[in-house]
Amino acid sequence: MADGLKEQQSQSTSPRAARPAPPVSVGDYCFSLSSDLWVPDPSPTRAGPFGYRFHVLYKEGDVTMTEGRSVPLGWTGLKGKLLSGADFLLVRSDGVLALDGRVTLRSDDKVLIDALYTGSVDLIELLDEPYLLERGRRLDENGPESKSEAYRALDADFQRDFLRSLVPIHEKYVVVDSRATCIRIPLRVEMRFETASGPYPDAPGEDMSWIKKRYLKHQESFFKYRLLVRRQFVGVGHLTCAYALGTPPLARSIGFDVFELGVAPR
Amino acid sequence: MTASRLPLVARGRIVQRQTLLDKDLLYLFSYDANLEMRRDEIGFVPGGVRVNIFAKPRDTRVYHVARERTTTGSRTIQGSVEWGTDWALIRTDDIGSLDVRLTIKTDDGATIFSWYKGVFPSGDRGFRKLISEDPLVGSEQHPVEAPVYVTPHYETADPRYAWIGQHQCVGFGRIKIVKSLVRSVSFDIYAMDA
Numbered sequence: 487m488a489d490g491l492k493e494q495q496s497q498s499t500s501p502r503a504a505r506p507a508p509p510v511s512v513g514d515y516c517f518s519l520s521s522d523l524w525v526p527d528p529s530p531t532r533a534g535p536f537g538y539r540f541h542v543l544y545k546e547g548d549v550t551m552t553e554g555r556s557v558p559l560g561w562t563g564l565k566g567k568l569l570s571g572a573d574f575l576l577v578r579s580d581g582v583l584a585l586d587g588r589v590t591l592r593s594d595d596k597v598l599i600d601a602l603y604t605g606s607v608d609l610i611e612l613l614d615e616p617y618l619l620e621r622g623r624r625l626d627e628n629g630p631e632s633k634s635e636a637y638r639a640l641d642a643d644f645q646r647d648f649l650r651s652l653v654p655i656h657e658k659y660v661v662v663d664s665r666a667t668c669i670r671i672p673l674r675v676e677m678r679f680e681t682a683s684g685p686y687p688d689a690p691g692e693d694m695s696w697i698k699k700r701y702l703k704h705q706e707s708f709f710k711y712r713l714l715v716r717r718q719f720v721g722v723g724h725l726t727c728a729y730a731l732g733t734p735p736l737a738r739s740i741g742f743d744v745f746e747l748g749v750a751p752r
Numbered sequence: 753m754t755a756s757r758l759p760l761v762a763r764g765r766i767v768q769r770q771t772l773l774d775k776d777l778l779y780l781f782s783y784d785a786n787l788e789m790r791r792d793e794i795g796f797v798p799g800g801v802r803v804n805i806f807a808k809p810r811d812t813r814v815y816h817v818a819r820e821r822t823t824t825g826s827r828t829i830q831g832s833v834e835w836g837t838d839w840a841l842i843r844t845d846d847i848g849s850l851d852v853r854l855t856i857k858t859d860d861g862a863t864i865f866s867w868y869k870g871v872f873p874s875g876d877r878g879f880r881k882l883i884s885e886d887p888l889v890g891s892e893q894h895p896v897e898a899p900v901y902v903t904p905h906y907e908t909a910d911p912r913y914a915w916i917g918q919h920q921c922v923g924f925g926r927i928k929i930v931k932s933l934v935r936s937v938s939f940d941i942y943a944m945d946a
Contacts, residue, residue, distance in 0.1 A: 526809075526834050526855065531865045531909050539865060539907065541855060543835065569792060570806070572837060574853065588839065590792045590804060598794045600802065600839070680802055682795030698885045698932075704795030715797075 513745055515555040516719065517564040519589070519601075520741035521547025521571070537578040542737045544571035549591050558717070558746045562710045566593040571601075575737070580641045583607040585675055585725075597681060597707045599714065603721055603742075605675030612671065614654035655729065668738060669729045675721040677744060679714035718747045777942040780921065781829045784938040785812045785836065791933070800843040801883055805934060807836035807854060814856050817940070829913070831858035840934075846879050848872040850902060862910035870902030872927060882932055890929040900925040904941060919943035 522545045531539040547568030557563070571589025578584055585605040592598055661670045682704035694702060721742035727735035785807045794802035812833035836854025843849055850870035857863055874882060875898070881889050890896035902923040906916045925939035 527857070527863045531855075531863055531907055538909065541835075541865065570804075572853070588837075590794075598792050600792075600794050600804070680794055680797050683797060696880070696884050696886070698883055700793060701795050701801065701883060704793070 513556065514558040514561075514748060515552070516557065516561060516714075516744045516746055517549055517551045518741065518743050519547065519549055519568055519591070519721070519723075520739070521545055521568045521589075522739045523573075523737045525736055537576055537580075540575040540577070540737065542573045542575055544568060544573075544589055544740075546570075549593070558713060558748070561713055561746075564591075564593055564599075564711070564714075566591055569598075573737075573740070577609070581608065581610040583609050583671070585673065587675075593707070593711070595707050595710075597704060597711060599711060600680040601677055602680070603675040603677040605673060605721075607671055607673060607725075609671075612655050612659045612669065614656045616654060660729065661726070666728045666730065666738075669727045669735060671725045671727065673721065673723050673725050673740075673742070675742070676747075677719040677721045677742075679711075679719070681708070681711050681715055683708055683712055683715045713746075720745050720747050776945045777922070778919075778945040779817075780916070780941045780943055781814050782817050782938070782940045783812055783814045783833060784936060785833060786936050787934060789933075797841070800841045800849075800879065803840050803842065805838045805840055807833050809833075809835050810857075812836075814858075829856065829858055829864070829916070831856050831860075831862075833857075834863070842874070842879055842882055844879050846874050846877065848874050848878075848900070850900070852902070852904075858910075858913070860912070862908055862913050864906050864908040864910075864913060864916065866904045866906045868902045868904035868923070870900060870923070872898055872900035874898060882929075884932070888931040890931060892930055895935065896929040897926050898929065900927050900937065900939075902939065916943075919945065 524543045524545055526541060526543060531541070549564055549566045549568055551563050551565050569590045569592050571587060573585060573587035576584040576586070583606070585603065585607070587601075587603050589601045590598060591601060655669050659669050659671065661668050682701070721744050723740065723742035725737060726739045727737050729735055788806040788808055791806065792804035794804065810832050814829055814831045814833060816828045816830060834855040834857040836852060839851040841849040841851075848871065850868070850872065852870070853865075853867045855863060855865050878898075902925065904921045904923055906913075906919075906921065908914065908917065921941050921943050923939040923941045925937055927937045928935050
């Protein structure tokens with residue numbers, strides 16, 4: 487999944503860009519997350535004019551690490567369990583799926599790590615060709631001045647139809663597992679992490695025996711995971727939703743590969 | 753500051769209002785959340801100690817208490833908290849910071865989503881007391897209670913409860929601490945109603 491993402495942005499050919507583009511490196515692999523999901527209430531919550539909200543809870547999942555991939559300098563790896571989490575998905579009225587999630591991980595050496603992520607997915611790209619052709623035809627029938635209006639109407643159509651699961655999905659996004667026909671939605675999210683990142687900072691040199699032992703224990707392994715709280719990360723993966731005619735898509739499982747977002751030194 | 757709260761200028765000098773703007777709080781509902789004994793204690797992060805606290809699913813009633821000022825007509829909510837999580841931060845400056853998301857399932861089948869932030873002042877040296885091993889704060893027989901203040905907003909797809917989305921709400925609560933752990937939290941929720 488998303489291997490070989492490492493790329494060096496090529497130098498711009500624009501005459502305005504005399505200096506080289508920033509050499510962004512996306513690709514130092516850190517670990518992978520996967521979990522089944524649980525939807526307490528399949529009916530969405532109307533989020534005012536923004537769209538519809540689906541609340542998705544994580545079941546216990548896995549934190550794994552694929553060997554043999556390029557990792558950030560100083561990264562000692564992370565394996566363990568995904569304990570809990572939630573994603574407050576918003577299907578926006580313009581056909582964009584907005585992700586807003588928080589999960590808690592526990593490493594094999596008992597360190598707890600919070601992961602926070604946000605991201606956007608263009609759901610209209612999932613649609614099968616006839617729908618897109620119809621969109622194009624309707625746009626062609628409108629003058630340039632009314633294209634925005636037409637797009638708004640199409641977004642509204644999409645929102646209504648997607649929630650009823652009546653729209654055709656392109657076959658490359660449809661997967662069939664042992665249980666049901668599903669849509670596999672590609673995800674790109676930005677991720678940040680929180681973990682016990684160091685000794686109690688307000689009292690250097692102070693006797694810390696008064697602090698609960700478990701908090702002190704958390705700090706013993708901070709050096710292994712300090713990179714997580716000091717860098718920016720991206721997650722690349724899939725959200726799998728059950729897809730049945732006449733019902734809203736139902737989130738079933740999620741998986742990410744987590745990469746450090748780095749900037750190479752000049 | 754709204755336009756009406758700006759100082760008025762009359763004959764070249766600033767005239768300030770002598771009366772407050774109209775305001776009102778409309779009681780909506782209450783809930784007493786029982787919390788999971790399991791919690792994810794992330795530990796020391798910049799600013800304090802991060803602790804994730806979970807409400808026991810479907811174990812918290814949302815109910816209406818007869819008060820002097822109650823909502824009228826059908827504008828009441830009764831049900832239970834479907835699920836809820838607080839990503840809390842016990843700050844080193846003796847303030848607890850709340851970041852809550854929860855879902856209410858009403859008895860008549862509506863789903864109401866809520867998210868809010870809030871604070872609970874943990875008192876003098878409250879941070880040190882809460883993360884100290886000895887002595888632990890509160891006991892089963894004598895739990896320690898502390899005030900907590902939140903500002904919820906609600907969303908729902910159900911037209912019967914669409915009215916609640918039109919209000920900014922405030923909640924006044926009490927948390928109960930046993931053995932340095934937040935065991936339960938009770939809130940009265942009001943709508944800011946001009």
